Amino acid sequence: MPVKSWADKLLRSLGEEVVKINPEALESRSRDESGLGPFLPEAVVLARSPEEVSVALRIAQEERIPVYPRGAGTGLTGGALAVHGGMCLDVSRMNRILEIDPENLVAVVEPGVITGDLQRESESQNLFYPPDPASLESCTIGGNIAENAGGPRALKYGLTAHYLLGLEMALPGGERVWLGRKTKKGVTGYEMVLAVVGSEGTLGVITKAAVRLIPKPRASLTAMAFFPQEQDACRAVGRMIGEGILPRAMELVDREGVSVIRRSVDFAMPEGTMLLLETDGTEEAAWADMERAAGFAESHGASQVIIAQDERRARELWSARRSLAEALPGSADDDICVPRSAIPEAVSRIREEAGRLGSELVIFGHAGDGNLHFKIKQDDPERLRLTREAIYRIALQLGGSLTGEHGVGLLKKDYISWELPSLSLRLQRNLKTLFDPKGIMNPGKFF
Numbered sequence: 001m002p003v004k005s006w007a008d009k010l011l012r013s014l015g016e017e018v019v020k021i022n023p024e025a026l027e028s029r030s031r032d033e034s035g036l037g038p039f040l041p042e043a044v045v046l047a048r049s050p051e052e053v054s055v056a057l058r059i060a061q062e063e064r065i066p067v068y069p070r071g072a073g074t075g076l077t078g079g080a081l082a083v084h085g086g087m088c089l090d091v092s093r094m095n096r097i098l099e100i101d102p103e104n105l106v107a108v109v110e111p112g113v114i115t116g117d118l119q120r121e122s123e124s125q126n127l128f129y130p131p132d133p134a135s136l137e138s139c140t141i142g143g144n145i146a147e148n149a150g151g152p153r154a155l156k157y158g159l160t161a162h163y164l165l166g167l168e169m170a171l172p173g174g175e176r177v178w179l180g181r182k183t184k185k186g187v188t189g190y191e192m193v194l195a196v197v198g199s200e201g202t203l204g205v206i207t208k209a210a211v212r213l214i215p216k217p218r219a220s221l222t223a224m225a226f227f228p229q230e231q232d233a234c235r236a237v238g239r240m241i242g243e244g245i246l247p248r249a250m251e252l253v254d255r256e257g258v259s260v261i262r263r264s265v266d267f268a269m270p271e272g273t274m275l276l277l278e279t280d281g282t283e284e285a286a287w288a289d290m291e292r293a294a295g296f297a298e299s300h301g302a303s304q305v306i307i308a309q310d311e312r313r314a315r316e317l318w319s320a321r322r323s324l325a326e327a328l329p330g331s332a333d334d335d336i337c338v339p340r341s342a343i344p345e346a347v348s349r350i351r352e353e354a355g356r357l358g359s360e361l362v363i364f365g366h367a368g369d370g371n372l373h374f375k376i377k378q379d380d381p382e383r384l385r386l387t388r389e390a391i392y393r394i395a396l397q398l399g400g401s402l403t404g405e406h407g408v409g410l411l412k413k414d415y416i417s418w419e420l421p422s423l424s425l426r427l428q429r430n431l432k433t434l435f436d437p438k439g440i441m442n443p444g445k446f447f
């Protein structure tokens with residue numbers, strides 16, 4: 001196939017080390033973890049620096065080529081997929097931790113840094129970067145910012161947005177701008193960083209980020225509470241928090257999900273719906289909070305609460321929880337968010353609707369935040385779509401959101417107007433035009 005003139009221009013400017021047009025490079029970026037696609041880009045730019053990102057964006061703007069930013073491709077809604085061909089701008093090689101500043105509790109990183117690497121590096125200096133998406137061993141900080149990634153610990157510590165102080169972004173055309181700051185406080189001008197958080201690669205390419213660290217908690221404890229009745233577990237989530245008990249994580253895994261986890265750990269686990277709890281702080285505080293949480297669970301329907309007796313067992317349990325979605329059959333992991341007090345109603349209505357459509361369902365997720373995840377087993381594509389739509393409707397009827405953390409991407413672009421009022425959508429479209437007047441950034445997504 002002849003090389004397109006714009007790809008040739010890229011090759012001449014950035015060289016063969018950076019610009020790839022061989023089938024393997026294109027093929028390996030034609031999918032992400034959403035199960036959508038494949039969508040082949042026509043060229044892949046494996047940028048090594050902000051300057052190379054800028055060059056690629058300058059050529060893309062001149063030639064009006066679609067640009068699809070990509071981190072690790074772990075996205076679950078197809079955000080990084082090249083639905084209109086064009087250029088995949090892959091920043092995974094920009095993976096250096098540039099600075100960890102313990103006095104100011106700040107880390108400066110390149111966008112391709114793997115989240116787990118930043119966590120380990122921070123913890124080696126007694127610091128803590130709390131955002132912990134289950135994909136933390138493979139996803140990137142740039143992808144986390146673009147999706148406002150959460151995770152189990154978001155319950156106590158918040159989302160990626162709450163740790164982002166500032167970022168450098170390359171705009172279509174190639175100019176780079178620093179938004180935000182490196183200090184904890186600073187209110188000069190609009191909080192532009194937050195416009196970029198969750199923008200899913202539709203505004204520009206994040207080329208650097210300054211994130212907030214906190215001191216590492218001295219101890220943490222993990223426990224499993226098993227409930228014979230699913231609704232008891234669902235009610236316990238909001239009520240426990242209403243009682244002033246705030247673990248750092250409170251994950252719900254339904255009976256089917258528990259049976260999968262039971263097969264992957266090497267210790268005996270009861271059956272039932274599980275709340276996976278984690279507390280932290282000083283050793284005394286972690287134990288005191290866990291005792292309160294365990295006592296609460298037992299008095300609200302849990303038949304057993306098992307505290308992981310050592311770190312190895314806790315790690316094993318969390319690793320099984322993190323791998324759960326991949327271990328389950330069915331569609332890609334999808335998510336919604338509801339107020340946590342509405343979890344019992346959400347779960348029972350979702351089960352009812354899925355049953356009516358003949359779909360099998362596993363429900364799990366970051367229940368402490370009302371963030372329910374589900375995998376659907378349904379061979380008929382039309383019924384799969386109807387099941388998803390029924391679940392999205394339930395989330396919105398209960399005052400929730402179409403997605404708590406996976407984003408809109410390609411999967412939910414047709415539903416965005418179900419949630420956002422038209423004026424809000426118009427403002428967002430205008431913001432997009434301001435950053436990207438020629439519409440080259442991640443076209444075919446979001447709106």
Ligand SMILES: Cc1cc2nc3c(=O)[nH]c(=O)nc-3n(C[C@H](O)[C@H](O)[C@H](O)COP(=O)(O)OP(=O)(O)OC[C@H]3O[C@@H](n4cnc5c(N)ncnc54)[C@H](O)[C@@H]3O)c2cc1C
Binds near residue numbers: 072140152207406
């Ligand atoms: C097993 C598994 C578990 C998961 N668990 C969680 C979880 O607990 N919480 C959670 O929030 N998510 C979770 N995810 C989803 C996914 O890992 C996150 O959305 C993650 O933030 C994506 O990062 P990435 O580097 O893979 O981004 P990609 O998939 O490469 O891209 C995602 C989006 O970000 C954009 N993007 C990427 N890098 C940049 C950049 N530098 N500048 C501008 N835009 C960019 C892309 O264009 C795309 O729209 C999970 C996924 C899997 C497979």
